[in-house]
Amino acid sequence: MVVATAALLLSTLLLFTFFFFRRSRRRSEPPLDKGRVPWLGHALEFGRDAAQFLNRMKHKHGDIFTVCVAGHYVTVLLDSNCYEAVLKDTQSLDLRRYAQVLMERIFSLRLPNHDPESEKMMMEKQFKGSHLTQLCRSMQKNLNFLLASETTQNPAEWKKDRLFNFCYNVLFKAGYLTLFGTKNNNCAELTEVYEEFRRFDKLLAKLARRSVQKGEMTIASSARERLWDLLCPAWLAKGAEPESWLQAYLHHLNEQSLDSHTQRRALLLQLWVTQGNAGPAAFWLLGFLLTHPKAMRAVREELQGLQHLPLDERENTPVFNSALKETLRLTAAALITRDVVQEKTVRLSSGREYTLRRGDRLCLFPFLSPQMDPLIHSEPEKFKFDRFLNADGTAKSEFFKEGLKMRYGTMPWGAGSNLCPGRHFAISALKQFVFIFLKQFDLELCDRNASMPPVDSSRYGFGILQPDGDLEIRYRPRK
Numbered sequence: 001m002v003v004a005t006a007a008l009l010l011s012t013l014l015l016f017t018f019f020f021f022r023r024s025r026r027r028s029e030p031p032l033d034k035g036r037v038p039w040l041g042h043a044l045e046f047g048r049d050a051a052q053f054l055n056r057m058k059h060k061h062g063d064i065f066t067v068c069v070a071g072h073y074v075t076v077l078l079d080s081n082c083y084e085a086v087l088k089d090t091q092s093l094d095l096r097r098y099a100q101v102l103m104e105r106i107f108s109l110r111l112p113n114h115d116p117e118s119e120k121m122m123m124e125k126q127f128k129g130s131h132l133t134q135l136c137r138s139m140q141k142n143l144n145f146l147l148a149s150e151t152t153q154n155p156a157e158w159k160k161d162r163l164f165n166f167c168y169n170v171l172f173k174a175g176y177l178t179l180f181g182t183k184n185n186n187c188a189e190l191t192e193v194y195e196e197f198r199r200f201d202k203l204l205a206k207l208a209r210r211s212v213q214k215g216e217m218t219i220a221s222s223a224r225e226r227l228w229d230l231l232c233p234a235w236l237a238k239g240a241e242p243e244s245w246l247q248a249y250l251h252h253l254n255e256q257s258l259d260s261h262t263q264r265r266a267l268l269l270q271l272w273v274t275q276g277n278a279g280p281a282a283f284w285l286l287g288f289l290l291t292h293p294k295a296m297r298a299v300r301e302e303l304q305g306l307q308h309l310p311l312d313e314r315e316n317t318p319v320f321n322s323a324l325k326e327t328l329r330l331t332a333a334a335l336i337t338r339d340v341v342q343e344k345t346v347r348l349s350s351g352r353e354y355t356l357r358r359g360d361r362l363c364l365f366p367f368l369s370p371q372m373d374p375l376i377h378s379e380p381e382k383f384k385f386d387r388f389l390n391a392d393g394t395a396k397s398e399f400f401k402e403g404l405k406m407r408y409g410t411m412p413w414g415a416g417s418n419l420c421p422g423r424h425f426a427i428s429a430l431k432q433f434v435f436i437f438l439k440q441f442d443l444e445l446c447d448r449n450a451s452m453p454p455v456d457s458s459r460y461g462f463g464i465l466q467p468d469g470d471l472e473i474r475y476r477p478r479k
């Protein structure tokens, strides 16, 4: 037995070592960095803090390089001016395979007839035009309802909370009621969905990297199973409003002939996609405003000027828009991943061409470039609420890197075929939340000298970052 185990271990090690040393850089391929550990390569550093690791590699190799990560060769492209052109090539770059890997690891979900193109079309239709107007109205109503319930019996009394918890709670519940809400909702259930979701969301990055420990797996599985129960498709279908997003999505699932178990799992995936980013984004936005009094004053002044207009007519808000863009520049950190299914040539802005090898993966990381690139944004790590404003107060959209005009100064919503279909809804929800909250409540930090907590570095790659810590706040209704 001992001999057999030792032989198995040895042969596995030999296999890994063979795989590792066999790979060498071909002419015209990007610089190759395999790391020191056979097979594992840079996996540990990548998982611990992807931004720090990729920044280190960028300084070493430039805007394109290939690294070994847990048995995969991943080419990282950081020249943002060619992201869109690269993503357009759906013949050579496949988005399905890696998406399926993540769906299975995180949501235990397999969609055999999954057609991302038709799903994308359905989503885009549901988040624009009259559907979008309806969703924004419903969100406004739900935010008003939830924020009104925050008032205490004695309105002069301050209520204390942690800002991340407060923002995630309100945005999640309002978003859930808007998209998944039915005639049958009740408050206790809403709270249960939120609490189970937070337990699950805390372990999401670990599930994706398969680094959950035994106890954590028990928590993740029980939260996931409870959420599957709460998201029962038959029950949701009975209460869904006609022509709503929920009804369209359930119809889309039925068209794929999925059984009810699979439908529940798909609904949890959608719950995360639609509710996992807005709450954390609201935290960063309010947190930056609270810790930057000049920015808070500028946003309040703009809000003051709009007081007499109904909420849905408050379109012209350049100061708020700039503060939100700046917040998302600093905290939106999704990785865009594709499988290279046939050899492909990538042409960088410099004109230099590189070949991507079939079987490798390609990763784009807008967080590092353009968002945190010091050659595009001065002092990129600092929050400057007016970074996206021109001197005359209009929206600034032109950014340059060493004299070269950049297509985008920030890309929180992804790029090309990866663009978030819910972005207009998300912007509207964040604006409504901040405006209603600042208008109806006094809000301050419990400790006036508190500063923003650092980011939880394990969340790079999964949408909006989350903090490692929180900010204590207190609030009460305005007189």
Ligand code: HEM
Pocket (backbone or CB within 6 Å): 119, 120, 123, 179, 273, 274, 275, 277, 278, 281, 328, 332, 334, 335, 336, 412, 413, 414, 417, 418, 419, 420, 421, 422, 423, 425, 426, 463, 464
């Ligand atoms: C600040 C908030 C948000 C940010 C920064 C954001 C960003 C993104 C990004 C980068 C993607 C592409 C991810 C990928 O394919 O790997 C994405 C996808 C998506 N987002 Fe958002 N999002 C936000 C909020 C929302 C909201 C509120 C909704 C809807 C209510 C939404 C709906 C979607 C959907 C349905 C997809 C999937 C598209 C697909 O399957 O290809 N997002 N989002």
